[in-house]
Every structure is written in C-alpha cells, then in structure tokens.
Amino acid sequence: MKKYIILLLFFINFAFVFHHGKLEVTAGMEMRGQTSGDETGDGYYDWTENLTSIIDELDNFDWSSSPVHMIDFDDDGILDFVVTVDADGNYHMENALHEVVVVGKDPNNNEPIVIPEPDPSPDPCSLPGADPCVCNGDCPPPPEPEPNPKIITYKKNSISHISNKSLQILKNVMDCADVSSLSITSTIRTPHSQALAMYDNCNSKGVDSQYKLYSNFGDQVIDTYSYYRNLGYGKDYIVMQMENKINDLGSSNVSKHCGDPSIINVFDIAPSSVDNDEAFIDCAENNSSIRKFYSPMNGDPAYHFEIIQ
Amino acid sequence: MKTKYFLPIIILLTMFCGIILAQGNPLLKGVWGLKKGDNASFQITTDSIYYVEEFKSYKYNATTDSIYINLEGYKLNVKYTVTNDSLFWSRKTKVTKFVRFTE
Numbered sequence: 160m161k162k163y164i165i166l167l168l169f170f171i172n173f174a175f176v177f178h179h180g181k182l183e184v185t186a187g188m189e190m191r192g193q194t195s196g197d198e199t200g201d202g203y204y205d206w207t208e209n210l211t212s213i214i215d216e217l218d219n220f221d222w223s224s225s226p227v228h229m230i231d232f233d234d235d236g237i238l239d240f241v242v243t244v245d246a247d248g249n250y251h252m253e254n255a256l257h258e259v260v261v262v263g264k265d266p267n268n269n270e271p272i273v274i275p276e277p278d279p280s281p282d283p284c285s286l287p288g289a290d291p292c293v294c295n296g297d298c299p300p301p302p303e304p305e306p307n308p309k310i311i312t313y314k315k316n317s318i319s320h321i322s323n324k325s326l327q328i329l330k331n332v333m334d335c336a337d338v339s340s341l342s343i344t345s346t347i348r349t350p351h352s353q354a355l356a357m358y359d360n361c362n363s364k365g366v367d368s369q370y371k372l373y374s375n376f377g378d379q380v381i382d383t384y385s386y387y388r389n390l391g392y393g394k395d396y397i398v399m400q401m402e403n404k405i406n407d408l409g410s411s412n413v414s415k416h417c418g419d420p421s422i423i424n425v426f427d428i429a430p431s432s433v434d435n436d437e438a439f440i441d442c443a444e445n446n447s448s449i450r451k452f453y454s455p456m457n458g459d460p461a462y463h464f465e466i467i468q
Numbered sequence: 469m470k471t472k473y474f475l476p477i478i479i480l481l482t483m484f485c486g487i488i489l490a491q492g493n494p495l496l497k498g499v500w501g502l503k504k505g506d507n508a509s510f511q512i513t514t515d516s517i518y519y520v521e522e523f524k525s526y527k528y529n530a531t532t533d534s535i536y537i538n539l540e541g542y543k544l545n546v547k548y549t550v551t552n553d554s555l556f557w558s559r560k561t562k563v564t565k566f567v568r569f570t571e
Contacts, residue, residue: 233549356523369567371499372508372520414507414521427522431541451524455537455544456557457564458502460519460526 210271217242217250249274264415277319310334310340312432320346325424325466328448335442344461347425348416354401358384359395376412380404415451415465420466423450427461432452492530495550500566522554 178188213230220228222244230240230252240252249263261274284294299360309330313321321343357377361369361384369381382403387397410417416425433439443452443462450467453459501508511518516525517537528537530548535557537544546557555566 360523372511374505374507377507416521429542430539430544436542440562455539455542456559456562458500458519458548459568460522460524460537460539 161365175379176320193384210262210273213252214250214264214271217244217262219297279367299384308339312340312342314342314344320420321424321426322420322466322468325426325464328446328466329464331448332439332442332446333458335446336433336435336438338433338435338439340432340434342429343426345416345427347423348414349403350402350410350417351398353405353410353417354380357381358398358401360389361385362394374412377414379408380413415453415463420468424466424468425464427459427463430460431464450456492535492548493532493550495527495552496530496535496548496555499569500514500555501569502564505566509566 201401216230217228222228226243230242240254241408243251245251245261247263247467248380249261251259251261263272263274264270265272282288305377311326333339357380359370361381366381366385371376373381380401383401384397387400392400405413405417410419411423417424430436439462440452440454440456441465443449443454447451448466449464451463451465453463455461478561480541496512497514499508510520512528515527517528518525523539526537526539528535530536533547533548535544535550546559548558549556553568555568557564557566
C-alpha cells in the first residue's frame with residue numbers, strides 16, 4: 160500500500176514540475192532536481208543540503224578545460240545536471256528536463272545561494288505605467304449611457320454642412336423637448352441653386368408674380384433675369400449672371416437658405432419627424448444659441464434653424 | 469317638374485358650398501410675410517399655399533376660421549382671422565401676425 164502511495168506522489172510531483180517547466184525553488188532555498196533515484200521518496204533528490212558541496216565542486220572544476228561540466232551527483236551513472244558558468248561566476252545547472260537553476264555565492268557572506276532567473280515575461284502589472292484597472296480592478300466607472308439617445312437622420316449630403324456645434328445645440332433642443340429623433344431634410348443652399356430655382360420660377364410664372372414675393376435683394380436678382388432674358392441669352396448664361404448677382408448682394412440677403420456654412424449653419428427639420436412638436440417649438444424659440452427659428456406656425460413649412468458658427 | 473330639378477339643384481348647391489368652404493375667407497388669398505421689406509413667407513391661392521423660400525406648394529383646406537395644411541405628413545391646423553392687411557394665425561397660446569404684401 161505504501162509503495163502505491165509513493166508512486167502516486169511521484170507522478171503528482173512529476174506533473175507539477177513538468178507543468179511549471181522549471182526547477183522548483185521555494186523561499187526556503189530548497190532545490191530539487193529530477194534524478195534517476197528516489198532518495199527523498201517524492202521522486203526528486205533534494206539538493207538543498209548539498210548546495211555547499213555542489214558549489215564547492217563547481218568552484219574547484221577547471222573551467223578552462225571545458226565550458227561545460229556534467230554532474231552525476233549520486234554516482235548512479237546517469238547525469239543529473241549539465242552546468243555552465245556565466246560572466247558573473249554564477250553556475251547554470253540544467254537537468255534532463257532542460258530546467259535550469261542558477262546558483263552562486265552571496266557576496267556579503269560567501270554563503271551558497273540560489274539566484275532567481277529573471278522572469279522572461281515579467282508581470283505586466285509590475286511594470287511602470289501598468290493599467291490599474293487591469294491589475295487592481297481599480298477601474299473608472301463605465302460611462303453612463305445617454306439617458307435618451309438622440310437619433311438624427313439626414314437627407315443625402317446634408318450632414319457635411321452641419322457643424323458639431325450646431326448638432327449639439329440641436330440635441331439640447333431635443334433634450335429640452337424630450338424628443339428622441341428627427342430628420343434633417345435640407346441644409347444650406349448654394350447661390351447657384353438659388354439662382355436656378357428663381358430662374359425656373361421667373362420662366363414658368365412670369366417675373367411680375369415673382370416681384371411680389373421677394374425683398375429688394377431678390378428683386379435685383381429678378382431684374383438680372385429680365386435684363387439678360389430680354390437680350391436673348393440662354394438659360395445657362397442667365398443663371399450664371401443671377402448667381403453672380405446673388406453673390407454680389409450677399410447670398411444670405413437674397414434667401415434665408417443661403418449663406419457660408421463656416422459662418423452660419425442653416426438647416427430644416429421635417430415637422431412630421433418630431434413627436435412632441437409644441438415642446439420642440441418652445442425649446443427652440445427659447446434657445447439663445449439659435450439666431451433664428453421658424454416653424455409652420457410662423458410661415459415656414461419646416462422647422463428652420465439658423466445658427467451662427 | 470319640381471322633382472326633376474330638385475336633385476341637380478341640391479348637387480350644385482353642395483358643390484358651391486364645398487368650394488366656399490375649401491377657400492375659406494376670400495381675404496386669405498394673397499402674399500403674406502412676417503415683415504415688409506423681407507421676402508414673403510407664402511402666397512395663398514385658391515387651392516394651395518406656396519412657400520416662397522422653399523419653392524414648394526402645399527394643398528390646404530380652410531373654413532371660415534381654420535386652415536388645415538398637410539406639410540408632407542405634418543398636419544398644421546390653425547385658427548385664423550384676416551383683414552385687408554393682416555392675417556393672424558393662432559394655435560393654443562401662440563399667435564403669429566402676417567402682413568399682406570402689395571399685390
């Protein structure tokens with residue numbers, strides 16, 4: 160029975176050492192190496208008590224004759240260790256499993272010591288700048304999810320004309336009105352687009368009807384249409400001249416949908432995309448960051464925002 | 469004889485009333501804006517409202533005191549009073565005054 164227990168212990172210890180891949184060196188300076196014998200009853204020979212004599216033997220070895228010294232400590236005809244010496248005079252003892260122990264002498268008292276080999280893969284947490292969250296679990300609290308995530312959809316190509324500042328102001332209005340989603344249907348209009356639309360209206364509805372609709376600035380653009388139309392110019396040329404006139408006058412004077420996006424952001428939101436429309440209007444009208452706001456209640460078919468950048 | 473003309477007369481009266489109702493107050497028609505000197509906001513014609521800055525027209529229905537406009541899925545419903553030179557829209561506590569632009 161005792162024999163089986165010893166065998167069981169042998170396999171347990173073998174598995175332990177093999178698993179760790181190195182000689183077991185405890186705080187008590189015990190050094191064990193695999194041998195052919197089983198002198199200690201646990202499958203390993205306990206070298207600790209023999210460390211002094213081992214180092215003495217190694218010290219007395221003529222290293223100039225061979226850089227490698229082989230030790231058969233228990234004289235059983237089977238090598239226990241292959242030993243080399245490094246530049247510091249420490250001995251590297253490798254057993255049959257290629258496990259290595261470094262031994263030397265303490266410079267303070269000349270006593271034999273086992274020198275721990277540097278860990279080839281040091282604990283990342285021991286390095287300077289280690290992440291305290293990973294190493295200590297000292298993590299900052301995860302960001303709170305936005306209580307009411309805002310969903311803003313855009314008509315094609317409209318997003319490039321809306322700045323982060325404008326988006327933040329819009330989200331503030333949404334927060335204020337408890338609106339979770341909306342749809343931006345148009346942004347700033349180019350002078351060319353304005354000229355083209357005005358040209359089409361002048362052409363299809365007549366200039367007299369258009370003069371009724373525009374301010375003095377718009378009327379000057381219509382004048383340009385009439386002038387070049389009467390001279391017999393074609394559409395492209397007339398639109399180009401109208402566009403030039405719009406630029407000369409300042410496009411934002413001709414239409415509230417025109418302007419320089421780096422100076423002012425203009426965009427429209429579909430009223431049908433906003434759930435809480437009355438609160439939305441109140442919040443937009445009372446937001447001092449918005450230069451102008453129009454709604455269907457005051458003559459715009461959309462929610463029209465103008466925000467200075 | 470009376471029976472023969474009764475039905476067409478009823479039909480004609482119904483159509484006439486319908487047109488009147490659809491148009492609301494005749495004074496509604498015209499060009500309206502928030503402030504003279506600016507671009508007009510919209511032009512109301514017999515059956516549609518044309519928004520000047522947007523280049524878009526929308527159908528509307530009007531009674532003698534209310535206007536209904538379907539703005540691409542958003543139904544604007546306002547009470548109104550109109551005079552020769554002013555149009556007031558109101559909804560709950562909000563009132564907007566438009567001024568008539570010279571025809």
